Amino acid sequence: MPPIAATYSEEELVLLLKQQSRDAFNYLYKNYSGVLYGVINKVVFDEETANDVLQEAFVKIWNNIDQYDNRKGRIYTWMINIARNTAIDKLRSKGEIMRAKIQTGEDVVNDVIKGQNTEQSTDTIGLRKMVAALRPEYEVIVSLAYFKGFTLDEISKTLNIPLGTVKTRMRSAMQQLRNEFNN
Amino acid sequence: MTTKEYIESGNLEAFVLGALTPQEEAIVLADIAADPELAKEVAAIEEALLNYAIAGSMPPPDDLKEKIWDNINTTQKENKAGITPTITPDANEAVGGRSIPFTPPVRNTQWRYAAIWVALVGSVAMNGMFWVQNSNQKQQFERQASVLNKMTEDQKALVQAVKTYKKNADMMADTAMQTIVMHTVVKGHPMAATLYWKKDKGEAYVMIEGLPKPPKGMQYQLWAIQAGKPVDMGMMPVDMAGTASIQKVDRPVMAGEAFAISLEKAGGNPTPTTENIYVLGKS
Numbered sequence: 186m187p188p189i190a191a192t193y194s195e196e197e198l199v200l201l202l203k204q205q206s207r208d209a210f211n212y213l214y215k216n217y218s219g220v221l222y223g224v225i226n227k228v229v230f231d232e233e234t235a236n237d238v239l240q241e242a243f244v245k246i247w248n249n250i251d252q253y254d255n256r257k258g259r260i261y262t263w264m265i266n267i268a269r270n271t272a273i274d275k276l277r278s279k280g281e282i283m284r285a286k287i288q289t290g291e292d293v294v295n296d297v298i299k300g301q302n303t304e305q306s307t308d309t310i311g312l313r314k315m316v317a318a319l320r321p322e323y324e325v326i327v328s329l330a331y332f333k334g335f336t337l338d339e340i341s342k343t344l345n346i347p348l349g350t351v352k353t354r355m356r357s358a359m360q361q362l363r364n365e366f367n368n
Numbered sequence: 369m370t371t372k373e374y375i376e377s378g379n380l381e382a383f384v385l386g387a388l389t390p391q392e393e394a395i396v397l398a399d400i401a402a403d404p405e406l407a408k409e410v411a412a413i414e415e416a417l418l419n420y421a422i423a424g425s426m427p428p429p430d431d432l433k434e435k436i437w438d439n440i441n442t443t444q445k446e447n448k449a450g451i452t453p454t455i456t457p458d459a460n461e462a463v464g465g466r467s468i469p470f471t472p473p474v475r476n477t478q479w480r481y482a483a484i485w486v487a488l489v490g491s492v493a494m495n496g497m498f499w500v501q502n503s504n505q506k507q508q509f510e511r512q513a514s515v516l517n518k519m520t521e522d523q524k525a526l527v528q529a530v531k532t533y534k535k536n537a538d539m540m541a542d543t544a545m546q547t548i549v550m551h552t553v554v555k556g557h558p559m560a561a562t563l564y565w566k567k568d569k570g571e572a573y574v575m576i577e578g579l580p581k582p583p584k585g586m587q588y589q590l591w592a593i594q595a596g597k598p599v600d601m602g603m604m605p606v607d608m609a610g611t612a613s614i615q616k617v618d619r620p621v622m623a624g625e626a627f628a629i630s631l632e633k634a635g636g637n638p639t640p641t642t643e644n645i646y647v648l649g650k651s
Contacts (some may be wrong), residue, residue: 194410205480207437210437210440214433214436214602217429217430218425218427219426219428220421220422220424220425222425222428222517223421223422223424223426224421225458226426227424236428236429236432238437238508239432239436240432240435243436243439243440244436244439244443247440248443251506258411258414259414259418261418262414262417265418265421269386269651277528303465319650326524326611327385330382330385330386330387331385331386331387331417335387336387336388336389337382337387337388338389340387351378351382352377352378352381352382353378354380355378355380355381355385355387356376356377356381358376358381359381359384359413359416360384362416362417362419362420363412363413363415363416365416365419366415366416366419366420366423367412367415367416368420
């Protein structure tokens with residue numbers, strides 16, 4: 186087996202993961218666990234659940250690497266989506282999403298903000314940059330959709346704003362992120 | 369919708385954020401496949417979201433790495449133990465004894481299909497529910513609309529009735545109005561009718577509450593006796609007999625020593641049929 190390089194391209198990473206070796210795992214964990222854990226923590230709020238989800242997500246990535254199709258997008262995005270969906274599924278199985286969906290819009294918004302605040306105090310690596318990146322009215326919509334698994338319709342009803350406005354704000358939010366992050 | 373309008377609609381952002389229903393998602397996927405411009409936009413949105421996620425990195429607890437590695441090894445063994453024996457014999461026959469590379473994700477594929485089915489069945493069920501809800505609401509709305517119609521009709525009728533009563537009351541309160549009660553002239557048949565007459569204006573009203581319903585093809589006719597002779601004053605509507613409705617006499621009644629009502633053929637006669645004069649009253 187070739188020695189593990191410091192960094193791999195995405196194509197190389199896929200090949201590496203298909204070897205299913207300990208070195209491949211070490212590389213994967215070193216480079217991606219932080220991002221996946223960050224995403225998971227935006228979805229679920231307690232550490233124990235977040236740890237379980239990270240574990241499940243890694244197992245899924247490891248076992249399903251053959252199903253990854255690079256024509257459908259970057260492996261990085263694929264892995265994040267696995268972590269995100271696993272976390273949302275966990276939230277659903279715990280009934281927390283359903284609870285959130287029958288709460289008033291204000292409660293959900295408070296939950297989202299509360300989630301940010303906890304993370305803000307516990308994390309120091311660029312999370313502040315992440316929170317600062319979005320205006321609150323955009324942040325709420327991105328959080329509900331991306332991190333809580335809400336549909337457009339559910340966001341519209343939860344926040345009591347028209348469907349068209351939800352879409353417009355999604356567009357503006359992503360524009361803002363693109364300006365901030367994309368070169 | 370042009371590509372530019374599509375891009376500006378926010379639909380692609382909703383797609384990347386995972387906020388679309390499976391049906392909507394399928395439509396967007398087809399649109400992306402058909403238009404490279406849309407695909408480019410989606411890639412840019414995904415890139416931004418990826419960077420957003422990277423910016424939110426958090427180091428996991430130190431002890432988690434080894435736990436996860438153990439977990440991966442355990443599930444891998446389970447997968448191999450569970451699947452290899454069922455695949456190997458057939459595979460060996462097919463390729464002449466060469467071993468087939470292990471393909472672990474079989475389980476997950478099944479799981480995915482199951483998830484798709486659950487989502488599909490759920491979505492169909494929801495559609496059904498919404499349809500039922502919708503049609504219930506429609507029915508309820510129709511019922512309410514018909515109740516409302518009925519109430520409007522009733523109210524119109526009431527207003528009309530009140531107007532009539534008001535007119536009648538005004539008419540009867542008029543001190544210049546003379547009341548002439550016409551009594552039965554048929555032995556053994558107690559009948560009565562009333563005429564309200566404002567002589568100076570030639571205005572008269574008649575009420576035939578005390579007369580029986582006329583037989584089919586017959587109608588009551590009002591007569592004013594002027595200089596000893598009956599003068600035709602018009603026909604009473606058929607359904608007026610036996611009701612308290614008061615009808616204005618549609619021709620001027622300037623004179624009359626007496627008034628009478630007779631039963632005549634529908635449309636009336638130029639002179640009353642003597643044996644059919646029912647009531648008579650002197651002014």
